[in-house]
Amino acid sequence: MNSPVLQALEERRTTNLYDASHSIDDAQIHELVRLATKAPTSFNLQNWRFIAVRTPDAKARLRALAWDQAKVTDASVTFIVCGQLADHSVLPERLAPAVEAGFIPPALLAVLEGAAKGLYAGQPQLQHDEAIRSATFGASALMMAAQAMGWGSTPMIGFDGPAVAQAFGLADNEVPALLVAVGAALPENWPQKPRRPVEQVLELV
Amino acid sequence: MNSPVLQALEERRTTNLYDASHSIDDAQIHELVRLATKAPTSFNLQNWRFIAVRTPDAKARLRALAWDQAKVTDASVTFIVCGQLADHSVLPERLAPAVEAGFIPPALLAVLEGAAKGLYAGQPQLQHDEAIRSATFGASALMMAAQAMGWGSTPMIGFDGPAVAQAFGLADNEVPALLVAVGAALPENWPQKPRRPVEQVLELV
Numbered sequence: 001m002n003s004p005v006l007q008a009l010e011e012r013r014t015t016n017l018y019d020a021s022h023s024i025d026d027a028q029i030h031e032l033v034r035l036a037t038k039a040p041t042s043f044n045l046q047n048w049r050f051i052a053v054r055t056p057d058a059k060a061r062l063r064a065l066a067w068d069q070a071k072v073t074d075a076s077v078t079f080i081v082c083g084q085l086a087d088h089s090v091l092p093e094r095l096a097p098a099v100e101a102g103f104i105p106p107a108l109l110a111v112l113e114g115a116a117k118g119l120y121a122g123q124p125q126l127q128h129d130e131a132i133r134s135a136t137f138g139a140s141a142l143m144m145a146a147q148a149m150g151w152g153s154t155p156m157i158g159f160d161g162p163a164v165a166q167a168f169g170l171a172d173n174e175v176p177a178l179l180v181a182v183g184a185a186l187p188e189n190w191p192q193k194p195r196r197p198v199e200q201v202l203e204l205v
Numbered sequence: 206m207n208s209p210v211l212q213a214l215e216e217r218r219t220t221n222l223y224d225a226s227h228s229i230d231d232a233q234i235h236e237l238v239r240l241a242t243k244a245p246t247s248f249n250l251q252n253w254r255f256i257a258v259r260t261p262d263a264k265a266r267l268r269a270l271a272w273d274q275a276k277v278t279d280a281s282v283t284f285i286v287c288g289q290l291a292d293h294s295v296l297p298e299r300l301a302p303a304v305e306a307g308f309i310p311p312a313l314l315a316v317l318e319g320a321a322k323g324l325y326a327g328q329p330q331l332q333h334d335e336a337i338r339s340a341t342f343g344a345s346a347l348m349m350a351a352q353a354m355g356w357g358s359t360p361m362i363g364f365d366g367p368a369v370a371q372a373f374g375l376a377d378n379e380v381p382a383l384l385v386a387v388g389a390a391l392p393e394n395w396p397q398k399p400r401r402p403v404e405q406v407l408e409l410v
Contacts, residue, residue, distance in 0.1 A: 004209035005353035009240045009346055026409060033407045035214045037400045039345070042362050044398045051408045058410040097399035104395070119363065130362070132337045133383065137360075140244070140345035141214055148210035155342075157247050157335070158324065168410065178338065190309070193249045194302035195242045202238045203256045204231060205263040205373065 008147055013192035015152030015185040016071060022184035024076035028149070029054065032182065033079075036142035041134045043116045046094055047084035048138045051168055052077050061167055066159035066179060075154065075181035080164060081139045082174040083131025085124075088116035128175065135177030142180060152185030213352055218397035220357030220390040221276060227389035229281035233354070234259065237387065238284075241347035246339045248321045251299055252289035253343045256373055257282050266372055271364035271384060280359065280386035285369060286344045287379040288336025290329075293321035333380065340382030347385055357390030 024032075029052045041047060053062050054077040062080070063072040072078050091113045098104040104112075120127050143153040156179040164176045229237075238255045246252060258267050259282040267285070268277040277283050296318045303309040309317075325332050348358040361384040369381045 005213045008210045034403045040360050049406050133341045136338045136341035155245050198239045
């Protein structure tokens with residue numbers, strides 16, 4: 001039983017108010033993203049990209065496209081978490097290190113690529129769903145890492161997706177799935193919002 | 206610095222092989238889902254539902270719709286993690302406990318509901334994306350909780366979504382966003398698959 005992890009899950013809450021004087025350096029941002037990429041992705045596609053918006057100018061540009069929310073600029077860094085449309089053709093490259101490490105047999109690679117092709121090829125909605133799922137798994141791990149480092153975080157969906165994609169140079173295969181602000185939480189933040197009783201959301205079969 | 210959390214993120218890996226003789230009781234399933242619902246959702250909509258498939262019969266029915274993957278039946282429980290299409294009209298009920306607790310002012314409730322309406326009403330793709338995001342955040346927290354309790358877990362997307370929705374009685378507003386198997390991992394499982402260098406997935410602006 002790893003109780004610090006359970007405690008972290010128990011206590012996580014969304015930060016609304018940040019200390020605008022706090023900064024997170026690029027090495028810390030790098031470490032947050034490194035841990036975020038430990039999250040799972042379908043077939044280990046790793047179909048994501050993290051844009052760390054941390055200069056005053058870039059944060060102001062993003063805030064203007066995100067309902068003018070103060071946390072976008074008050075947080076130390078706001079990530080644009082992008083999912084990439086699932087594409088089976090990148091799989092050999094993405095799994096090459098696992099093949100080289102010896103635990104994925106080379107012959108299995110073609111089987112996995114074929115399964116991914118069968119799932120996604122010609123299925124734009126499923127490709128898009130996978131972009132959202134992968135980005136959300138990555139964002140979740142990034143937020144857990146931030147919490148463990150003593151910071152607050154905020155997942156945000158209130159922004160103009162197409163405008164953010166254009167302003168920050170997303171590729172045609174990239175979806176800005178959500179924003180995640182990270183920084184020093186002020187003490188005035190709300191407590192965790194109560195949740196529905198488990199009985200309302202759990203069915204046992 | 207909460208290093209057990211960072212260590213858990215660092216070490217997480219997907220389980221492929223489960224000890225089919227291991228079982229997880231309903232109280233433990235309840236606790237996994239309770240912790241899963243600590244994950245964030247847009248406006249605290251909590252637009253999710255967790256179907257815990259744990260009887261041999263139900264697991265067999267699910268496996269037949271999920272590429273006949275052995276882990277669906279070998280795991281102690283396989284969750285169908287459902288997202289619900291985002292619907293602003295449920296917000297007053299979902300936020301009522303926070304209003305009663307005194308930290309969300311009643312006047313703010315209408316503002317929040319209006320914002321959610323502006324975001325989702327008449328926007329089926331955004332409603333759907335939110336179902337996927339919420340379910341994935343919940344799945345991520347559930348998997349972290351399972352790991353902390355000593356179990357392995359497997360997020361799965363290889364299944365027939367419409368058939369699962371029909372076989373397990375999902376409502377019209379529910380999307381089977383992914384499956385998550387949880388159980389006792391066998392020692393023969395693969396190690397964590399190597400990830401892309403951070404430089405390939407991080408942009409600093």
